[in-house]
Amino acid sequence: MKLQVALDVPTLDEALALARKVADYVDILELGTPLIKAEGVSAIGAIKSAHPNRLVFADLKTADAGELEADLAFAVGADLVTVMGTADDDTIKGAVEAGKKAGRKVVADMITVVDDRVRRIQEVSQLGVDFVEIHAGLDEQARPDYSIESLLVDGREAGVPFSIAGGVSVSTIASVKEAGAEIAVVGGSIYSADDPAAAAKALREAADLPPVGEELPTVGAR
Numbered sequence: 001m002k003l004q005v006a007l008d009v010p011t012l013d014e015a016l017a018l019a020r021k022v023a024d025y026v027d028i029l030e031l032g033t034p035l036i037k038a039e040g041v042s043a044i045g046a047i048k049s050a051h052p053n054r055l056v057f058a059d060l061k062t063a064d065a066g067e068l069e070a071d072l073a074f075a076v077g078a079d080l081v082t083v084m085g086t087a088d089d090d091t092i093k094g095a096v097e098a099g100k101k102a103g104r105k106v107v108a109d110m111i112t113v114v115d116d117r118v119r120r121i122q123e124v125s126q127l128g129v130d131f132v133e134i135h136a137g138l139d140e141q142a143r144p145d146y147s148i149e150s151l152l153v154d155g156r157e158a159g160v161p162f163s164i165a166g167g168v169s170v171s172t173i174a175s176v177k178e179a180g181a182e183i184a185v186v187g188g189s190i191y192s193a194d195d196p197a198a199a200a201k202a203l204r205e206a207a208d209l210p211p212v213g214e215e216l217p218t219v220g221a222r
């Protein structure tokens, strides 16, 4: 399993500073959606230039014009982009097409509630995304009855490559790995910590992950 940090901070300067602190302990650096909205896609290139041997994940959460938006992010250095798992099938196919052209990866973000999430996960996988992010967003996490467990249940059942995002912490990351996730995505547990580097290191240790290598990590089915 790989560890992905979500740089959910509002400015590029803060994202660069946070990335610098945690880069030794994470495989993937994610530019959160608010950061991309605030700073534009050029921020993707800035993070990639600063960390060429880390995968850079652009959390575009594309809802329309899949090929166009993915093209924009790949052109400036994104290794992976997200498209909404509940977007129109043609939007997802467009993003997949952009991924094929660029030789980069496309992730379907399953953040939106759907009646049968496992079925939709399998459908988007068939549309060609590299993996799905089974995800409870910040608003869903804020509900008192929120538990990460339902994400893990669906991941186990879906039978396709997946990542998990939704308040992953040092106390849950081992269960994320045990469920078979390829990637654990961690935002708040790292960026809200007094010492983000120590938090990222502790997450790695809690999941018994090997040290981050010098090579660019590989993720996804192809």
Ligand SMILES: O=C(CO)[C@H](O)[C@H](O)COP(=O)(O)O
Pocket: 006, 008, 032, 033, 059, 111, 136, 137, 138, 141, 165, 166, 167, 168, 185, 186, 187, 188, 189
């Ligand atoms: O995409 C996101 C919110 O939409 C977050 O980046 C993702 O949920 C990870 O952050 P956290 O660990 O705080 O949930």
